Amino acid sequence: MTDRIEWVALSVFIFFFALVTVMGFFAARWKSGPVSDNLDEWGLGGRQFGTWITWFLVGGDFYTAYTVIAVPALVYAVGAYGFFALPYTIIVYPFVFAVMPLLWKVAHANGHVTAADVVHGTYGSRGLELAVAITGMVATMPYIALQLVGMGAVIKAVGLWGSCRSSRLSSFSRSIPIARACARRR
Amino acid sequence: MWMLLLLPFIGLLWVPFYNFLDPVLFGFPFFYWYQLAWVPISSLLIWLVYRSRPHDEAR
Numbered sequence: 001m002t003d004r005i006e007w008v009a010l011s012v013f014i015f016f017f018a019l020v021t022v023m024g025f026f027a028a029r030w031k032s033g034p035v036s037d038n039l040d041e042w043g044l045g046g047r048q049f050g051t052w053i054t055w056f057l058v059g060g061d062f063y064t065a066y067t068v069i070a071v072p073a074l075v076y077a078v079g080a081y082g083f084f085a086l087p088y089t090i091i092v093y094p095f096v097f098a099v100m101p102l103l104w105k106v107a108h109a110n111g112h113v114t115a116a117d118v119v120h121g122t123y124g125s126r127g128l129e130l131a132v133a134i135t136g137m138v139a140t141m142p143y144i145a146l147q148l149v150g151m152g153a154v155i156k157a158v159g160l161w162g163s164c165r166s167s168r169l170s171s172f173s174r175s176i177p178i179a180r181a182c183a184r185r186r
Numbered sequence: 187m188w189m190l191l192l193l194p195f196i197g198l199l200w201v202p203f204y205n206f207l208d209p210v211l212f213g214f215p216f217f218y219w220y221q222l223a224w225v226p227i228s229s230l231l232i233w234l235v236y237r238s239r240p241h242d243e244a245r
Contacts, residue, residue, distance in 0.1 A: 083221060087224070090194055091194050091195050091199070093228055094228060094232055095191075097235070097236070
């Protein structure tokens with residue numbers, strides 16, 4: 001990993017960052033509904049996503065910083081052990097194919113938004129609902145942490161260390177406030 | 187038909203099935219290409235099961 005700014009990589013990164021941001025603002029106007037009126041609008045896009053959008057959403061859920069940074073790094077470091085990621089990704093698909101349509105039907109018919117809603121609606125237990133909601137949040141935490149580490153690795157790979165580690169600051173990086181602060185401290 | 191969905195579980199979750207070097211394919215040890223081969227095979231199996239079911243009402 002280099003401590004210089006990688007111009008090509010940084011340009012590609014900024015281009016897609018800007019593109020996705022602009023697309024996000026346009027998407028907010030597209031088929032917009034009363035966002036503050038119900039959770040469906042905020043959490044499920046007003047239940048308007050069809051097959052095409054859902055396909056991209058599933059892709060975005062699966063192929064993340066974990067997939068493109070963490071797993072290859074693990075395989076590079078320890079070899080075949082890192083291959084746990086492949087079988088589990090493969091067996092998730094038949095599982096989801098069998099289970100999710102059933103879950104979707106119940107949620108669709110009764111207007112549920114989260115898995116906890118479905119559990120409460122089906123079993124009528126507040127305790128079980130709470131357990132499912134908390135399990136979902138706690139189980140997500142390590143994954144979110146992993147994503148943040150992955151994003152950090154990506155940003156460092158384009159040359160933005162965000163610290164004084166760089167010993168060869170270019171004239172450009174010295175114009176970035178944090179780099180200037182580093183230069184002053186030295 | 188639903189039983190087809192169990193095949194990836196059987197084929198992948200028992201590592202001794204594929205923990206071998208040979209036969210090598212395009213330089214890849216069996217361990218690697220066997221697991222990667224399950225990606226298209228699983229897609230095919232899911233498609234077969236999907237095809238065998240009556241269509242849902244769209245909405």
